[in-house]
Amino acid sequence: MKVSKTILITGGAGFIGSNLIKELLGRGYQVCVIDNLSTGNIKNIEPFLNKIEFIEGDLIDLETVKNAVKGVDYILHQAAIPSVAHSIKNPLDSHNSNLNATLNVLLAAKENNVKKVIYASSSSIYGGSPELPKEENFPPNPLSFYALTKYAGEKYCQLFSKLCGLPTISLRYFNIFGPNQDPDSEYSAVIPKFIKLMLQGKQPVIYGDGEQTRDFTYIDNTVEANILAMESDISGEVINIACGEMISLNQLVEIINKYLGKNIKPIYQDERAGDVKHSLADISKAKKLLGYKPIVMIEEGLKKLIDHYERIKK
Numbered sequence: 001m002k003v004s005k006t007i008l009i010t011g012g013a014g015f016i017g018s019n020l021i022k023e024l025l026g027r028g029y030q031v032c033v034i035d036n037l038s039t040g041n042i043k044n045i046e047p048f049l050n051k052i053e054f055i056e057g058d059l060i061d062l063e064t065v066k067n068a069v070k071g072v073d074y075i076l077h078q079a080a081i082p083s084v085a086h087s088i089k090n091p092l093d094s095h096n097s098n099l100n101a102t103l104n105v106l107l108a109a110k111e112n113n114v115k116k117v118i119y120a121s122s123s124s125i126y127g128g129s130p131e132l133p134k135e136e137n138f139p140p141n142p143l144s145f146y147a148l149t150k151y152a153g154e155k156y157c158q159l160f161s162k163l164c165g166l167p168t169i170s171l172r173y174f175n176i177f178g179p180n181q182d183p184d185s186e187y188s189a190v191i192p193k194f195i196k197l198m199l200q201g202k203q204p205v206i207y208g209d210g211e212q213t214r215d216f217t218y219i220d221n222t223v224e225a226n227i228l229a230m231e232s233d234i235s236g237e238v239i240n241i242a243c244g245e246m247i248s249l250n251q252l253v254e255i256i257n258k259y260l261g262k263n264i265k266p267i268y269q270d271e272r273a274g275d276v277k278h279s280l281a282d283i284s285k286a287k288k289l290l291g292y293k294p295i296v297m298i299e300e301g302l303k304k305l306i307d308h309y310e311r312i313k314k
């Protein structure tokens, strides 16, 4: 079925963006993508290039953004340099691509009467406070420039909704994993890195005792949350998106071993400064406001991802 709505996905050549493209095309939406291919990869969108409009461009340039936004109904704003470590090494880069780019997206959206902007925010905003599960109204405590840009982006979204009448929703993602996540990048997330190493029979490295926990969230849940947020009547809200379940890194290695039929032991190294010990989301707001519920839980997600890597022999 053809849906006459046009969605602009910023950062569409990245991990989350490319998964959004696939699902939205499947549901009959028209899709445009803008990406500067800095952390993203053209390979992620190659299968869709004949079905989407792709603009290779930088969101730091307002005129480029304004051109990309013409005729667009909704924007799923995923583009950012999604790395804490990079932001500490290069705060200006992070500020430009995460915050200045977000302001440009909001300005262009307002000028073009876009129906809604969905903003990819991050659980890093909560920082290291020990209270669990994290509720959206907990005081923010960004511990890196990355988290700070993500938090300021949320505030820009809320003020554009309040002061300029532009509907926005910020989705605070918790440790998303799935296909198209780069296991080889310097800042690679733990799940693709561990699976890739363990498929090769190599030992993954855990910093600390492995008892640190995360609310790992399979990509299908994130994609669904974006579509629900886009189609909802809600605006100006910040909403956690996760599974609402946590597992430790030791358990993660155990589950991967189980699915691979191996018994690989991790290598333990010193804890890294700044790493949060536990992370778990309260997802009741997402359930209440968006009708969201996780559709793929962690174990099933890991199984799907291992199957995917085995298929593509990465």
Ligand code: NAD
Pocket: 010, 011, 012, 013, 014, 015, 016, 017, 034, 035, 036, 037, 038, 039, 040, 041, 057, 058, 059, 060, 077, 078, 079, 080, 081, 082, 096, 097, 101, 120, 121, 122, 123, 172, 173, 174, 175, 176, 177, 189
């Ligand atoms: P990704 O690096 O795979 O995708 C980001 C995309 O944005 C890349 O394709 C990159 O080339 C593009 N981009 C960066 N700067 C740009 C610019 N100035 N102009 C145009 N394009 C630009 O990262 P991802 O994991 O898919 O993350 C998507 C979003 O979700 C990010 O905003 C990130 O902060 C947020 N997020 C991700 C996670 C996670 O677990 N993956 C968790 C919390 C928040």
